Amino acid sequence: MSSEPADSASPASETASDSDTFDVIVLGAGPAGENAAQYAIAGSDRTAALVEHELVGGECSYWACMPSKALLRPTQVLGTATHMPGVQQHVTAEHVDVPAVLTRRDRFTSGHDDSSQVLWADAAGIDVIRGHAHLTGPRTVTVDGDHPRTLHARHAVVLATGTVATVPDLPGLRAALPWTSRDATNLQQIPRRALVIGGGVVACETATWLRQLGADEVTVVVRGPRLLARVEPFASEAVAARMQTHDVRLRFGTEVTAVTRPDVRDTGVGMIHGGPATAELTDGTTVEVDELVVATGRRAAVDHLGLHTVGLDTGNVTVDDHLTVTGGDGTWLYAVGDVNGRAALTHMGKYQARVCGDVIAARAENRPLDDPRYRAGADHGQIPQVIFTVPEISSVGHTADSARDAGLDVEVLEADIDVAGAALHRDDFTGHAALVVDRATDVLVGATFVGSEVAELVHTATVAIVGKVPLGLLWHAVPAYPTISEVWLRLLETRRP
Numbered sequence: 001m002s003s004e005p006a007d008s009a010s011p012a013s014e015t016a017s018d019s020d021t022f023d024v025i026v027l028g029a030g031p032a033g034e035n036a037a038q039y040a041i042a043g044s045d046r047t048a049a050l051v052e053h054e055l056v057g058g059e060c061s062y063w064a065c066m067p068s069k070a071l072l073r074p075t076q077v078l079g080t081a082t083h084m085p086g087v088q089q090h091v092t093a094e095h096v097d098v099p100a101v102l103t104r105r106d107r108f109t110s111g112h113d114d115s116s117q118v119l120w121a122d123a124a125g126i127d128v129i130r131g132h133a134h135l136t137g138p139r140t141v142t143v144d145g146d147h148p149r150t151l152h153a154r155h156a157v158v159l160a161t162g163t164v165a166t167v168p169d170l171p172g173l174r175a176a177l178p179w180t181s182r183d184a185t186n187l188q189q190i191p192r193r194a195l196v197i198g199g200g201v202v203a204c205e206t207a208t209w210l211r212q213l214g215a216d217e218v219t220v221v222v223r224g225p226r227l228l229a230r231v232e233p234f235a236s237e238a239v240a241a242r243m244q245t246h247d248v249r250l251r252f253g254t255e256v257t258a259v260t261r262p263d264v265r266d267t268g269v270g271m272i273h274g275g276p277a278t279a280e281l282t283d284g285t286t287v288e289v290d291e292l293v294v295a296t297g298r299r300a301a302v303d304h305l306g307l308h309t310v311g312l313d314t315g316n317v318t319v320d321d322h323l324t325v326t327g328g329d330g331t332w333l334y335a336v337g338d339v340n341g342r343a344a345l346t347h348m349g350k351y352q353a354r355v356c357g358d359v360i361a362a363r364a365e366n367r368p369l370d371d372p373r374y375r376a377g378a379d380h381g382q383i384p385q386v387i388f389t390v391p392e393i394s395s396v397g398h399t400a401d402s403a404r405d406a407g408l409d410v411e412v413l414e415a416d417i418d419v420a421g422a423a424l425h426r427d428d429f430t431g432h433a434a435l436v437v438d439r440a441t442d443v444l445v446g447a448t449f450v451g452s453e454v455a456e457l458v459h460t461a462t463v464a465i466v467g468k469v470p471l472g473l474l475w476h477a478v479p480a481y482p483t484i485s486e487v488w489l490r491l492l493e494t495r496r497p
C-alpha cells in the first residue's frame with residue numbers, strides 16, 4: 001500500500017502574505033496544467049495558482065493540435081465528397097477554399113485570445129497569474145514580469161511547462177529563420193515551394209496540409225528509411241505512397257547539411273520569412289524553396305525553471321507513477337504533460353494531470369494512494385494516438401516490433417479494412433489493420449488502423465487493452481453492421497482454422 005501523509009506546511013508559508021500563498025501552484029497553463037489545477041482543488045476549499053507566460057490553453061490550443069486539425073479536416077471532407085457519387089457531381093472545386101479554411105482555423109484558436117480559458121479558470125476557482133515562473137526553493141515560485149511576485153505552496157508545485165521545438169544547429173539554418181510548427185499551424189501565406197525537415201508526426205501532418213492548401217512543391221527530408229518510425233511499417237508505407245501520389249517529394253536517408261538564404265526577413269508568425277532558401281543535402285544535391293519548415297522534434301521546457309534551487313538536475317524532469325518528481329526532496333513537486341517526457345500527447349498530459357490532481361488532493365487529505373486511479377499506469381504501453389495524415393493512422397499500445405523488443409512473444413493478426421461499412425463510407429476506401437496479441441495471456445497489447453477516418457476505431461482497442469479482454473471473449477463483442485468496425489470481425493476471423 002502506498003500511503004503518504006501530506007507534507008507539513010512550509011515555514012515560509014507562515015510568514016508570507018495570504019495573497020502569495022496557495023495550496024497548489026502550477027507552472028504552465030497548457031492542457032496538462034489546467035487539468036492538474038482543477039483536479040487538485042475540485043470539491044475542496046483549497047486554492048490554486050496557475051502561472052502562464054503566454055496564453056492560457058498552451059501550445060495545444062493555439063499552435064498545435066487545434067489549428068493543425070482545423071487545417072487538415074476540410075480536405076478530408078473534400079476527399080470523401082469527391083469519392084461519393086451523388087455528391088461529387090456538386091463538388092466543383094479541386095481544392096478547398098483556402099481563406100475560408102484559414103478563417104475557420106483562426107476561429108478554433110480564438111484569434112489567440114485566451115479570455116474564455118481565463119473565465120473557465122475563474123469559474124473553477126483557479127487564480128491565473130501572468131508571467132514567467134521559476135522555482136526559487138522548496139515550495140517557492142517566483143514569477144517574473146511587470147510586478148514580480150514570490151508565491152508559496154502549502155501542498156504542491158506542479159511543473160506543466162510543456163516542450164519547445166528544436167531547430168538543429170546546422171550551418172545557416174537558424175539564420176534563415178525557418179518556420180517551426182508554430183508558423184506552419186498558423187500560416188497566413190502558403191509557400192509555393194516548401195522543404196519540410198523531419199519524418200515524424202509534425203513533418204507528415206504539415207506536408208499533408210501544405211500540399212492540400214496549394215503548395216506546388218513540397219519536399220520532405222527524412223533522415224531514416226521511412227516516415228513515422230514508431231508506427232507499424234504498413235501504416236507509414238500507406239502515408240508515404242499517398243504523399244508520393246500527390247507529388248510530395250520524399251527524400252529518404254538524407255539530411256540537410258547547410259542552408260543559405262541571402263534575403264531573410266522576420267515578417268511574423270506564419271508569414272514567409274524572406275526570399276528563397278537553398279538547402280544542401282547529404283547526398284550532394286540542393287533544393288531551392290520559398291520556405292523551410294523544421295519538424296525535428298521538441299525538448300522539455302525546463303530552461304530557467306530553477307530546478308537547481310531544489311537540488312535537481314537541470315537537464316530533464318522525471319516522475320514516478322504518482323507524477324511526483326524523482327530525485328527531489330519530499331512529495332511536494334510534480335510534473336505532468338510533455339515536460340516529463342512520458343508521452344507527448346495532449347490526452348496523455350491531461351490524463352497524467354487528472355492522476356496528479358487526485359494524488360495532490362489525497363495527500364492533502366491524508367488519504368491512501370492505493371487505488372489504481374492514483375497511478376498513471378496508462379503511460380506504460382496503453383498510449384493511443386491518431387495521426388491525421390491521409391490516410392489517417394490510429395494506434396494504441398505496442399507495434400509488433402516494439403512488443404518483441406519488450407520481450408513479448410506475440411501473434412499478429414492482420415486484415416484489410418474491406419467491409420461494407422468502409423465501402424459505404426467512400427468509394428475509394430482502402431485500409432489495413434493489425435492486432436498484436438500476447439501469446440502468453442491471449443490479450444491484445446497493441447492495435448493499428450490505417451485508412452480514411454479510422455480515428456474513431458482506436459478507442460475500442462484501448463478499452464480491450466486496458467480491460468485485458470481475452471481474444472476469445474472479443475468474439476462476442478459484435479460490431480454493428482454496416483460499420484467500419486466490422487474490421488474487428490475480419491481480424492478475429494483470421495484465427496479460425
Ligand SMILES: Cc1cc2nc3c(=O)[nH]c(=O)nc-3n(C[C@H](O)[C@H](O)[C@H](O)COP(=O)(O)OP(=O)(O)OC[C@H]3O[C@@H](n4cnc5c(N)ncnc54)[C@H](O)[C@@H]3O)c2cc1C
Pocket residue numbers: 027028029030031032033051052053054055056057058059060061063064065066068069131132133134160161162163181185202301304305336337338339343344345346347348349
Ligand atoms: C504541430 C503539433 C500538433 C500536435 N497535434 C496533436 C494532436 O493532434 N493530438 C495530441 O494529442 N497532441 C498533439 N500535439 C502535442 C500536444 O500539443 C502536446 O502534447 C500538448 O500541448 C502538451 O500539453 P502540456 O500542457 O504538457 O504543454 P503545453 O501545451 O506546451 O503548455 C505548456 C504551457 O506552459 C507555459 N510555460 C512554459 N514555461 C513556463 C514558465 N516558466 N512560466 C510560465 N508558463 C510557462 C507555456 O507558455 C505553455 O502555455 C501536437 C504538437 C504539435 C507541435
Ligand SMILES: NC(=O)c1ccc[n+]([C@@H]2O[C@H](COP(=O)([O-])OP(=O)(O)OC[C@H]3O[C@@H](n4cnc5c(N)ncnc54)[C@H](O)[C@@H]3O)[C@@H](O)[C@H]2O)c1
Pocket residue numbers: 168197198199200201202203205221222223224228229255256295296297298343344345385386387388
Ligand atoms: N496527431 C498527433 O498526435 C500529433 C501531431 C503532431 C505532433 N504530435 C506530437 O508532438 C511531438 C513532436 O512531434 P515531432 O514530429 O516534432 O517530433 P518527433 O520526435 O516525432 O519527430 C522528429 C523527427 O525529426 C527527425 N530529425 C531529428 N533531427 C533531425 C535532423 N537534424 N535532420 C533531419 N531529421 C531530423 C527524427 O528522426 C524524427 O523523424 C511528438 O511527440 C508527437 O507525437 C502529435
